[in-house]
Amino acid sequence: MKKTSLLHKIDFLLFGWIINLAYPQYYRPKYGYQKYYILFFHFLIPQKLFRLNPKINWPVHFTSKIVAPENIKKGVLCDPGDNPGIYIQANNGIIFGNNIEIGPGAKIISSNHDISNFRKHILSKPIKISNNVWIGANAVILPEVEIGENVIVGAGSLVTKSIPPNSIAVGNPCIVIKQKEPYSEDFSIIKFNKRISKEFKGFSK
CATH class of the missing domain: 2.160.10.10 (Hexapeptide repeat proteins)
Structure with missing residues (x-):
């Protein structure tokens, strides 16, 4: 478990900040949703480098x-x-x-x-x-x-x-x-990849 957690943290440190910078409208759980290196190679590079949906601020x-x-x-x-x-x-x-x-x-x-x-x-x-x-x-x-x-x-x-x-x-x-x-997921326990803006605070609590 510690090894997995460490890998997630390394992944975020190496690629997460790039993803957050490139995608200002990307709000997901910080760890355990989608690996940041996958977002980098499979989404960001085709979008930004090969100009496939380049103006969109999410993956x-x-x-x-x-x-x-x-x-x-x-x-x-x-x-x-x-x-x-x-x-x-x-x-x-x-x-x-x-x-x-x-x-x-x-x-x-x-x-x-x-x-x-x-x-x-x-x-x-x-x-x-x-x-x-x-x-x-x-x-x-x-x-x-x-x-x-x-x-x-x-x-x-x-x-x-x-x-x-x-x-x-x-x-x-x-x-x-x-x-x-009724939908039962508790959004208040999610640690997001970046600070949630004020307009979404009510939803995430």
């Missing part, structure tokens, strides 16, 4: 694509695009809460093309995804959808309408199949 997998990241607002324990094959299009804005997991291959699309002119996008309300949400692999979330707190969206689901809080929803089209028990 994005080199096989994922984020369009209009300037229209994304996100919380802590949330790094949209950190799994393989994710596509996020935020032309109309996407608001992510805290503690959100997005499975490989998921698609989140905030604006549709105008059917009379494919070069134009239709203006609409932003997508909103609340706290403690898990979006399964290959799920697709379409414009104007709002997902409430404490929701699981099943793998492969097509989400065309908003989902209420405390729900498990699956299918094409996605529908609620059962209620979900």
Whole structure:
């Protein structure tokens, strides 16, 4: 156990400060979540050196694509695009809460093309995804959808309408199949990789 702890500390000392500097919006447990050297070689170098999603201030997998990241607002324990094959299009804005997991291959699309002119996008309300949400692999979330707190969206689901809080929803089209028990993780015991800003203090306590 001491050996593992020491390795984690060395990893943070060698690579953690670089990750914190390069990704100002990366908030995760300081130890035991993702090794910093993996973030450095598998995420930071493709993003910053090879210019794959270079303007994004959190880790994005080199096989994922984020369009209009300037229209994304996100919380802590949330790094949209950190799994393989994710596509996020935020032309109309996407608001992510805290503690959100997005499975490989998921698609989140905030604006549709105008059917009379494919070069134009239709203006609409932003997508909103609340706290403690898990979006399964290959799920697709379409414009104007709002997902409430404490929701699981099943793998492969097509989400065309908003989902209420405390729900498990699956299918094409996605529908609620059962209620979900309250989320129970104690965030107050997490030691984060950097100081949490004031706007997230209430969530992490």
